[in-house]
Amino acid sequence: xxxxxxxxxxTGNAYILFGxxxxxxxPNLDPYSSTLRMNDETGQVFTSDVxxxxxxxxxxxxxxxxxxxxxxxxxxxxxxxxxxxxxxNFDLRLKxxxxxAGISKPDMKDALNNTLxxxxxxxxxxxxxxxxxVTNAANTLFRPVTFHDCEIxxxxxNNAFPTLDNKTLKxxxxxxxATVDSLEYGFFLALWEINLNMLRVNASxxxxxxxxxxxAAGWFEALVNGMWRAYSSDRYPSFTQRSQFxxxxxxxxxxxxxxxxxxxxxxxxxxxxxxxTHSGAVAALEKVLPDFLSGWGCSGSNVFVxxxxxxxxxxxxxxxx
Amino acid sequence: xxxLIFELAGEMAMWRNVYESMGSFxxxxxxxxxxxxxxxxxxxxxxxxxQAAEKPDAKQLKxxxxxxxxxxxxxxxxxxxEANDFHVACRxxxxxxxxxxxxxxxxxxxxxxxxxxxxxxxxxxxxxxVAAALPAEEAERVAAALRKPAFPLCLGASFCRxxxxxxxxxxxxPESPFWAFRADGGALGEATPxxxxxxxxDSCFERIRSDGYWIYPTPxxxxxxxxxxxxxGWVRAGE
Numbered sequence: 001x002x003x004x005x006x007x008x009x010x011t012g013n014a015y016i017l018f019g020x021x022x023x024x025x026x027p028n029l030d031p032y033s034s035t036l037r038m039n040d041e042t043g044q045v046f047t048s049d050v051x052x053x054x055x056x057x058x059x060x061x062x063x064x065x066x067x068x069x070x071x072x073x074x075x076x077x078x079x080x081x082x083x084x085x086x087x088x089n090f091d092l093r094l095k096x097x098x099x100x101a102g103i104s105k106p107d108m109k110d111a112l113n114n115t116l117x118x119x120x121x122x123x124x125x126x127x128x129x130x131x132x133x134v135t136n137a138a139n140t141l142f143r144p145v146t147f148h149d150c151e152i153x154x155x156x157x158n159n160a161f162p163t164l165d166n167k168t169l170k171x172x173x174x175x176x177x178a179t180v181d182s183l184e185y186g187f188f189l190a191l192w193e194i195n196l197n198m199l200r201v202n203a204s205x206x207x208x209x210x211x212x213x214x215x216a217a218g219w220f221e222a223l224v225n226g227m228w229r230a231y232s233s234d235r236y237p238s239f240t241q242r243s244q245f246x247x248x249x250x251x252x253x254x255x256x257x258x259x260x261x262x263x264x265x266x267x268x269x270x271x272x273x274x275x276x277t278h279s280g281a282v283a284a285l286e287k288v289l290p291d292f293l294s295g296w297g298c299s300g301s302n303v304f305v306x307x308x309x310x311x312x313x314x315x316x317x318x319x320x321x
Numbered sequence: 322x323x324x325l326i327f328e329l330a331g332e333m334a335m336w337r338n339v340y341e342s343m344g345s346f347x348x349x350x351x352x353x354x355x356x357x358x359x360x361x362x363x364x365x366x367x368x369x370x371x372q373a374a375e376k377p378d379a380k381q382l383k384x385x386x387x388x389x390x391x392x393x394x395x396x397x398x399x400x401x402x403e404a405n406d407f408h409v410a411c412r413x414x415x416x417x418x419x420x421x422x423x424x425x426x427x428x429x430x431x432x433x434x435x436x437x438x439x440x441x442x443x444x445x446x447x448x449x450x451v452a453a454a455l456p457a458e459e460a461e462r463v464a465a466a467l468r469k470p471a472f473p474l475c476l477g478a479s480f481c482r483x484x485x486x487x488x489x490x491x492x493x494x495p496e497s498p499f500w501a502f503r504a505d506g507g508a509l510g511e512a513t514p515x516x517x518x519x520x521x522x523d524s525c526f527e528r529i530r531s532d533g534y535w536i537y538p539t540p541x542x543x544x545x546x547x548x549x550x551x552x553x554g555w556v557r558a559g560e
Contacts, residue, residue: 133370193482
């Protein structure tokens, strides 16, 4: 469990840099083209805020279970299916959240106050007569991206059960084979921005994490543990996600002007742009990460969370959580 | 009057076009109403239908809803725009403008187990310089708010976080052929509908009025040096 001991201020923006690696994986394919999302000029692979929040939601639920929060298995609003595999919609989720929270007198803020994902990531309560919106308090500032050029392989795959042609009732000769692009190795950096005032607005009436007792630190704890769990102990077993691993998480509260540098721009500072291994990524980050963090106003005195995987030796500012 | 100037940037922008039914193709730059919204978020003016609204008038919201205004603009922001006679100018200062597809699997309204797929065309690496004419004291207050905003700042959509840099106060708007200019007739070049907040929505139950276009000159299609690049950023219904 990653613990946050610091007290955070009431206003301003905090930042979290989350590093994770993907090995022989296909993270966040374009839903229309089913190809990896890439910068064609630099060979950097990127994902979307939607993608990483989707995974963090799974981690939030795992965190809720580990922390024994009330109705832990139903602490995430956006679930596509119920426990029996039936599709859900907005109304069904709202009904379910009210059931598990033991709410007999419905209130329009029930979903917001009884889940972990909505105060963090926001939502629109689009119900006529009681519509309201919750702005996301936490979002990636830039698309999560590899800081280096990546090797992409085209892999041919065969399906064990080729498809049947419904008209001729014969098995298609070429059916079941496909060529897919696969990321050989990528070290992703996701820079999150969290607006502390917005977090207070969204989370102060939560029934899951008591704002009066835990404050913003309690919510940051949920967020970073959710992030970490989604990419470590509670990874999704799909081909696209199972080989992605959390490497480090670092949170800080800068004062004054910052560089606003996109982690993607670290590419420009690399001597060897193409990185294919964990050791190569670590060696490169040892060189380029300190200046990047310094530009972002990150120093030992303002770091409120720092956690590294056992195989990530790069020195980071602040005390280990 | 002081001229508050700041740079507005980010990784991508999604300035929705009010004339495009799918709302999936971003204009190159913000309309005056969008810029007022950025300033309002920095100052902490919440929409009454937002979780951040402290004591929304439930009766008024109900009547607005009934009249066809389910998502009203912050009354504080509207009052601020009129009281300070908010005037604004904006210019593109980025590289050659580029739109890219931004396709995502959304999950906002799920009635089937399939993913809800959203296809959007966003502006990549947007960068603007914004100038706002305000009373001196108010310009200082907004400058401080932009440096430490009350709410997250966005470039048209909440997934496009904004970065505000180089906030300063000057005596005049810098001369440039790239300030967006208003065109009443047909659109040309990078046209953004000229949308401004209606400060008295009670009288018409509309949030914005779009009349004409705000044309953003770009490096390949430069404009002309206008005598007055500032435009009034608000409008009163019935004018």
